[in-house]
Amino acid sequence: MKATVLVRPKDGILDPQGEAVQGSLRKLGFAVSQVRVGRVIDLELEAEGPNHARMQLERMCSELLANPLIESVQFRIEDA
Amino acid sequence: MARPVVAVVVFPGSNDDRDAAWALGALGAEPVLLWHDEHELPPGTGAIVLPGGFSYGDYLRCGAMAKLAPAMSAVRQFASLGGPVLGICNGFQILCEAKLLPGALRPNRQLEFVCRDVAVRVERADTPFTSRCEVGQELVIPIKHGEGAWYVDEGRFMQLGARGQIVLRYAGGDDVNGSLGAVAGVVNETGNVLGLMPHPEHAVDPLLGSADGGLLLAAVVDAAAEHAFALSRR
Numbered sequence: 001m002k003a004t005v006l007v008r009p010k011d012g013i014l015d016p017q018g019e020a021v022q023g024s025l026r027k028l029g030f031a032v033s034q035v036r037v038g039r040v041i042d043l044e045l046e047a048e049g050p051n052h053a054r055m056q057l058e059r060m061c062s063e064l065l066a067n068p069l070i071e072s073v074q075f076r077i078e079d080a
Numbered sequence: 081m082a083r084p085v086v087a088v089v090v091f092p093g094s095n096d097d098r099d100a101a102w103a104l105g106a107l108g109a110e111p112v113l114l115w116h117d118e119h120e121l122p123p124g125t126g127a128i129v130l131p132g133g134f135s136y137g138d139y140l141r142c143g144a145m146a147k148l149a150p151a152m153s154a155v156r157q158f159a160s161l162g163g164p165v166l167g168i169c170n171g172f173q174i175l176c177e178a179k180l181l182p183g184a185l186r187p188n189r190q191l192e193f194v195c196r197d198v199a200v201r202v203e204r205a206d207t208p209f210t211s212r213c214e215v216g217q218e219l220v221i222p223i224k225h226g227e228g229a230w231y232v233d234e235g236r237f238m239q240l241g242a243r244g245q246i247v248l249r250y251a252g253g254d255d256v257n258g259s260l261g262a263v264a265g266v267v268n269e270t271g272n273v274l275g276l277m278p279h280p281e282h283a284v285d286p287l288l289g290s291a292d293g294g295l296l297l298a299a300v301v302d303a304a305a306e307h308a309f310a311l312s313r314r
Contacts, residue, residue: 013186014186014229014231016187016188016190016191016258017187017191020191039140064140064144064148065140067141067177067184069232069233070231
């Protein structure tokens with residue numbers, strides 16, 4: 001089973017990387033008012049179904065993939 | 081009296097482990113390098129230092145991988161028994177990721193790697209790490225990091241302040257990296273685990289600009305001797 005985990009800096013958390021990217025995009029002439037830079041993790045896992053995959057992903061996020069103090073996560077599971 | 085054993089944990093990518101061991105040795109300890117894959121601490125360990133560097137290449141988040149190393153289980157157990165644990169720079173990041181210390185270390189506000197001497201103010205002198213300092217004393221110690229902006233949410237920040245867990249702050253209004261409350265070092269609730277961004281092991285000789293870091297490390301050596309003695313009598 002394939003899954004994608006999106007990790008973002010939480011709302012209200014300073015994201016200096018996003019600010020720097022925004023500044024550069026503005027230099028290129030784009031009217032960009034905000035940029036936040038996160039992380040994409042694509043993975044393939046063994047699971048007995050979407051629910052089992054979801055449970056595993058939740059644990060992966062809380063134990064390693066994200067730091068809940070500063071990051072929020074979303075994940076997507078592809079059935080095929 | 082025998083020199084107290086201080087274990088310095090070495091992760092792949094640690095690079096201040098030998099400096100820390102050298103400094104601890106110069107201050108009277110018997111430093112023992114402990115590879116991250118080890119499950120047990122050296123016999124008679126009285127204190128542990130998690131050194132600076134870039135463990136696991138800082139992949140994912142600084143310290144995120146290192147917290148899962150077998151040696152960290154031993155560190156966790158040692159800390160739960162009151163053993164003194166000092167995390168320097170990447171060691172601080174690892175302790176936060178391992179939830180042995182509150183907060184997280186974010187990329188520096190200015191997005192630059194900062195490498196210079198800073199003055200840090202001692203807020204508490206009744207910890208095993210600051211027992212050779214006085215409250216209000218300013219220590220000159222170098223920093224060198226890209227991700228040292230310590231952060232916690234506001235409620236927790238107030239709570240930590242009230243409990244006296246903020247032990248070191250950047251002095252004189254120096255906004256070094258965007259760290260919340262100018263925090264340079266925090267302790268856990270029981271006061272036996274300290275993490276700090278400055279590198280005391282690089283400030284143990286006046287020839288190198290400052291010996292102030294030696295005050296913190298010598299206190300760790302004192303604490304190691306006491307802890308090892310207490311363990312030997314159990």
